[in-house]
Amino acid sequence: MRAETGSNSWSSRPFPSPRRSMLRVAGVALGLLGLASCAAPPPKDPDALAEYKEANDRYEKLNRKAFGLTMWANKYTLRPVAKAYIWAVPRPLRNSFGSLYQTMNEPVVFFNDVGAGKPRRAGDAFVRWCINMTAGLGGLIDVANYAGYKHHDNDGGLTLATWGVPSGPYLFLPALGPSSFRDGLGYGLDVGLSPWNYVPRGYGLLTFNWAYNIMGTINGMATNVDALDQVMKDSLDPYATIRSAYQQQRKAMAEAIKNDHRATVPDWYHTR
């Protein structure tokens, strides 16, 4: 499934290697084109229509297939691995890996903050990157957090949202998880914004990218596995539950970015 870059379980994006990511972007683009031809007609009854609009899921049939496949694959692949990882690796170390992954994604957050016209957020992301890459030993320790620069999420989908781009119909992308037309496009933008994809290719970088992606994905799953298990167990229709929670969270995150008028100085400045 997806890797964890922030506090929000459904918002984070994996951070793929160049070749895989290009393939994925191409796959997402092709998928989006193909979808246009297989939408279900909206219902006639006004109450049912209101429900249909709230779900925002024109491609439900296809999405449910992708969901079923992803959850089935997850059950036999990523989930057991993540469980073993939780068993073998103590929590502080897992937190460190999470922080490393988050720091490596900070450039994407930075460029998106700039794109969203939020220079102060961008500044925070930039300072977080500088502090954690040096004092934080490449991101293993979230020193910036203790210095008053707390992590915040941002991605291409949210940037487009701050520009007023509507989300478009909901999508469940195989292996990537819940998304939408806008967020799928934003995902493609993020791959382009990530500096790791522009570093000259070499065996060292390839090894780093694979290790980084695999570690990030497993760590992300480990962070979310209990929540996901609970949804699968407690929901009568887990697909609908995830669809609703994802769309609400994305909306709230876009709102939060729009309303973020943070000060230029970090927290510790005020407490002096």
Next chain:
Amino acid sequence: MQSSIPRRHALALLAATSAAMPVASAWAVDAGAQARSFVTMFGNKLVAIVNSDIALEKKKQDILPLLGQYVDVDAIGRYCLGRYWRTATPEQQDRYLKLFHQVLVNAITDKIGDYRGVTFVVGSSAPSGDDTAVSTVINRPGQPGADTQWIISTASGSPKVVDVVGEGASLRLTQRGDYTSFIARNGGNLDGLLRALDKQIANHH
């Protein structure tokens, strides 16, 4: 001397704005303050039980009266059924609410074991439709703080919780998505949902 001029300006500005404030906002401030003190009181009671050293089973029992008193379970249940509440027969509504009570209690008491050494900070309040939203941050040792909003309604006569919003997702809205989708996929038949809830409760241990 010089610094007193801006201060005088500021005072004049403050006086002018407070005089210009509409009377209605006084009520809003009251509703917000009332909701905040309610969340503080309810939260303190919950945290006292959750953090105590008594056995887990005893904790679960102690929490039940609190839920009955401070959470409007019936209102949440009605909301979660969406458009199917109106088309349900009174018998179906009764049966559904009984099952829903049990499902909600199970969901909450299942969580108690996960929360040890929990603290919370009550933040600001804001109107949310007819209700009031109170922001809190829930802190657990070794984990990032969780931004949680409590939606407080006074429709029943006294303040009660009608929704919890965690990281932007409303619990009752998400639950409604689950139930209505399940009903729609079972031919719009409410009895299918009631059977599924029955089964869920029977399988709970």
